[in-house]
Amino acid sequence: MIEIRWHGRGGQGVVTSSQLLTKAAIYAGKYAIHIPEFGPERRGAPVRAFTRIDDEDIEIRYNVRNPDIVVVIDPGLVEMKEFITEGLKEDGVIIINRPVDMPISLDGYKVYSVDAYRISIDELGRPIYNTSMIGALLGATKIIPLEYLIKALEERFSGSVLEKNIRAIRRGYEEVRLV
């Protein structure tokens, strides 16, 4: 089983990211579960969501405690090291939203970086990072083929919004780099 924790802020599509990945995994024939963590729903407040993916039925129904992968959608949260690495497995993967040449010290983890700010400004014209970050997650880990994520996205968006987000996903997938 692969356990993923998403970090971001209210309004950045943290819950949507977990939902899209879960649906993509289901379309890929896997078992998956999306667990949102709803607190006071304020724009800008730190938000988390959890995804579990497995080849077998998932019975457990509690929040992810020891993720294999952490995705940090909000660039500012990278500074909150204890918060984002809490419970992360020793050889765990962290995917951060940060220019790839900008130094970062998160020793002991496999850190991948993608400039989701640049991608979202280029492709969407607005700093909405989540689709680039899911693309980066799949690019770094290859846990689900990209086509299933695009299928999940097609269910949710249409027209130019869909096209722009597909481009953001593809760029995230291709531009993510191991730091």
Place this chain on the structure above:
Amino acid sequence: MSVTDTERMKRVGLNGDEAVAYAAKHANVDVVAAYPITPQTIMVEKISEFVYNGELDAEFIAVESEHSALSAAVGASLAGARVFTATASQGLALMYEILYIASAMRTPIVMALGNRAFSAPINIHCSHDDAYAVRDTGWLQFFAENVQEAYDLVLMAFKISESPEVLTPSIVNLDGFILTHCIEPLYIWNERYIQEFLPDRKPVEAIDYRNPKTYGPLALMDYYMLIKRQQYEVVRRARATIDRVFDEYSRWSGRRYRAIKTYMMDDAEYAFVVLGSTAGTMRSMVDKWRGMGRKVGLVSLTLYRPFPEDDLRRILSGVEAIGVMDRSHTYGGPGAQLYQEIASTLYSLDEHPRLLNIIYGLGGKDFGPEDAEAAYKYLMRPDVREVWLGVEG
């Protein structure tokens, strides 16, 4: 089960609320009267979308409160319609007086309840307060463990409730957020095949203007107690219909449903009894404990009303100690609600298992492996009768 679609069933990813909305659609309901409330909101949104898009030919009554929602549901059901409603917590509280009227007037309404804690303090997350609060209202009650069960139980509830020998409304419980907002894979039916299991409702004594009758008249010392006795018998005997419909649906769907799910109970010395989504977590813990040579089993109730007491006496007799898990509590009473019911159920046994009441997860407090381990440790201590997990002392 395979993970591919078939002509009859499609594998999809939905959250609990969406799955329930699909079940109402697939049941081809005639009337939906509901007022949105977290965590049930998506059900109402989705059903109104189905109606607006023309995907569901139903009357969606956008009422101004839950009291009105259930009142409208009662009227529509008496007129012969297949009726669905949904609510949670405070909304159910506002329906309270109509709950008794719906059951006593024998309206086979199906309600989905996204279980949520009562205020105050205000909280939108899961407790079983609401389900327990209406356990004496004469409604049948079912608990879903996952999103698939929530979908399936709504379909089964219509068939059970509308059976002429039952004619009693049903509540399908699904844990707020943990199931209502959690996306999982599940199989939903191709609508073309639903009629095989759930044909259109055949109402009994429906309102007919050409042949007027009185509904809900006054009954005092002459008939009130007699009518209540009849209703009591109806709910008690509904169990036979529930078992029959569960069997039929199990054969039809390939997914097994029964009133009680037991896991590793054959030689169990210790057992936990649980309702709702925590069952899966506890089952994974039983696997772990069994691997350590501990003889632990799990009992989870899909059927809560009528309470399956005979089965529980059979399953739980001979067990040394039982942890009864309540996602709720009572003030100043002898244990929380499920605990009281298990204790009453087992009282007639010659030898009583020791009971521990485990209060857990109130207001959505996460229940994980470490909480289950703590529960197990308390169960080994004969000096502890009640524990509030995470807030002991």
